[in-house]
Amino acid sequence: MxxxxxxxxxxxxxxxxxxxxxxxxxxxxxxxxxxxxxxxxxxxxxxxxxxxxxxxxxxxxxxxxxxxxxxxxxxxxxxxxxxxxxxxxxxxxxxxxHELGVDPGLVKDGVEAHLQELLAAQIGLLGSGHTLVRREYPTAIGPVDILAKAPGGGSVAVEIKRRGDIDGVEQLTRYLELLNRDPRLSPVRGVFAAQEIKPQARVLATDRGITCLVLDYDAMRGVDDVDARLF
Amino acid sequence: MxxxxxxxxxxxxxxxxxxxxxxxxxxxxxxxxxxxxxxxxxxxxxxxxxxxxxxxxxxxxxxxxxxxxxxxxxxxxxxxxxxxxxxxxxxxxxxxxHELGVDPGLVKDGVEAHLQELLAAQIGLLGSGHTLVRREYPTAIGPVDILAKAPGGGSVAVEIKRRGDIDGVEQLTRYLELLNRDPRLSPVRGVFAAQEIKPQARVLATDRGITCLVLDYDAMRGVDDVDARLF
DNA sequence: GCTTGAATATCGCCG
DNA sequence: CGGCGATGTTCAAGC
Incomplete structure (x- = not known):
């Protein structure tokens, strides 16, 4: 430049x-x-x-x-x-x-980050009895969006996308492979959560035993607003 | 800055x-x-x-x-x-x-100047047999956009606007009054040319014997492109 | 001042 | 690669 x-x-x-x-x-x-x-x-x-x-x-x-x-x-x-x-x-x-190099570019953490926040607060959407372990659970290949404990033992790893595509399923699959090697977490079930899940992604996820969860952003925000008003 | x-x-x-x-x-x-x-x-x-x-x-x-x-x-x-x-x-x-001071800002001489250029090149749009005298023909109250010779004798003064409003008709009227005093040019007919002519402007122009000419910018550019390809 | 529409628009997604 | 819609749009013109 x-x-x-x-x-x-x-x-x-x-x-x-x-x-x-x-x-x-x-x-x-x-x-x-x-x-x-x-x-x-x-x-x-x-x-x-x-x-x-x-x-x-x-x-x-x-x-x-x-x-x-x-x-x-x-x-x-x-x-x-x-x-x-x-x-x-x-x-x-x-x-x-000036030498500037290649820029990683702007990251819009609007909807995806907000969905993660909301789902962490409403972790029951994964099913009754689930408890949050943490958001951005670190692994060797990057953080998992949400890690939770299942009521019957074992864990749940959640990958969140605004639009659920095949790439997201692949990403979650890699996380699951890694997390399942950890005896403290295993067995780890996968949940692919998105506002909209493409048919191909749903087929692939189902085939791999991954649960698909469609998130209603407005409804989740509504619940959050109600919570906010209570406190 | x-x-x-x-x-x-x-x-x-x-x-x-x-x-x-x-x-x-x-x-x-x-x-x-x-x-x-x-x-x-x-x-x-x-x-x-x-x-x-x-x-x-x-x-x-x-x-x-x-x-x-x-x-x-x-x-x-x-x-x-x-x-x-x-x-x-x-x-x-x-x-x-760095001290930069106030900027005079961008001057868009876009469409109006280009329309003048294109109409000068396609002077036949005024009617068959017309020939260009010159663009920006000077008068005491400012330059007329285009002056042309009519085939049957006499002249044509053209006022060009992107959007043809009453102001433009008034402007052309003043030019015509001046130009018609010149025996070498007289009689001078007026043409009000614009991409879009407002109804009120059209009424006023017609009432004063001024011809309205709607210019198709894209078509004129297209002709220009064809010319450019030929040479 | 508000409202409406174009822009040398740019940008991202989808087919 | 072309089409469509959103933009932290910006910008100017009309009312």
Whole structure:
């Protein structure tokens, strides 16, 4: 990522034509070639930008531009469309480059985390007599969403998804294999819990002796709200 | 505007809950207090952000965070809602501040300018036999969008708008009054061209003997593309 | 000021 | 890869 703070003007052509009069701005050049032009206010949206895939060519100003103070002309061309962003750079106040690496990305823990929280609080949904051991029960291959004790002995491992797909069943299967090696927990039964369980996932789960549990998010929130009002 | 490149992790709560695992990112703090967290890829949208109005408070990490390597904790709180973004900063690789001043902002010369360009290239849309005199034909009260020669003698003045409103008809009327005083051009007929013409504008234009011409932007672009392919 | 609709929308899911 | 819907949407125009 390259960060440039400079006096600049820009012209964009693509779906529309637009231009930015000369002003001091932040120019961000990302590793994928995309470019953002940011002012010191507004929302997260840049004044102008070019989305990837695109390429940046640094050129020389012509005589007229040079006389006006332009030191560099950047042409950012989209690889697939004819979208083009041309930036005239005047005085450059800052210019630095940074290695950032690949980003793990944003994790939205909205619904899934909330479902885990709610199911832990309403552990009886697994069946009468179950007790919570803990959420995010650690194993060598990652934490299990919920681990509970079954009333008749043995344990229950729960994998929670917003949408229950085959991947989730596979994940739970790996956990179960590991957990069942632990004599303090064994036998460990599996519960695949989700707001919506795909037919293929249900077939696979059932075939492996895993119980499917469809979670009614609104109903669970309702119970939670009632609890909250009681205390 | 402050630019920080640092190892960081973040948590956002507001309309949803989300978190960013630790990674090296760009943190932009704008003059209005808004904050952007950018990775080295993706689109112009930040991984996470806080929109203005908001305030940034820099705090100390607690013992546990300090042991994990956190050096600063930034809390960005929205002024009107309970939206909050908390950023844990680990190693800081870059930190600089820049005065940018007020930005004049983006000027969209998109559709109207493009329509003028396209109509000039497809001047036959005014009727068979018309020839272009010039775009932006200068008058004492400003340039007329397009001036053309009519096949039977006389001229045609065209006012182009994206959305044709009464104001545009008034504008064209003023131009026509002026242009008709010029014996080299007279008689000058008026054409009011727009992607969409409001009923009131159409009534006024018709009443004044001005022709209304609805422009099909996509079709005109299509013709333009065909031309481009031929050359 | 509120409401409505477009956006260089972006983003994720589903077929 | 194309289509559809949601977005912490943002943004501008109309009323």
């Amino acid at each position: 390259r960060l440039v703070v400079a006096e600049c003007a820009a012209r964009y052509t693509g779906r529309l034509s637009a231009h930015l009069p000369r002003a001091r701005r932040l120019v961000v050049v990302k590793a994928d070639g995309s470019v953002l032009l940011h002012s010191d206010g507004g929302s997260y949206k840049p004044l102008n930008w070019m989305s990837p895939p695109c390429s940046l060519a640094v050129g020389e100003p012509d005589a007229e531009q040079r006389a006006a103070g332009v030191t560099q002309v950047w042409t950012v061309q989209h690889a697939k469309t004819d979208d083009r962003l041309v930036i005239d750079l005047y005085e450059v106040h800052h210019d630095s480059a | 402050r630019l920080v490149v640092a190892e960081c992790a973040a948590r956002y709560t507001g309309r949803l809950s989300a978190h960013l695992p630790r990674a090296r990112r760009l943190v932009v703090v704008k003059a209005d207090g808004s904050v952007l967290l950018h990775s080295d890829g993706g689109s112009y949208k930040p991984l996470n952000w806080m929109s203005p109005p908001c305030s940034l408070a820099v705090g100390e990490p607690d013992a546990e965070q300090r042991a994990a390597g956190v050096t600063q904790v930034w809390t960005v709180q929205h002024a009107k809602t309970d939206d909050r973004l908390v950023i844990d900063l680990y190693e800081v690789h870059h930190d600089s501040a």
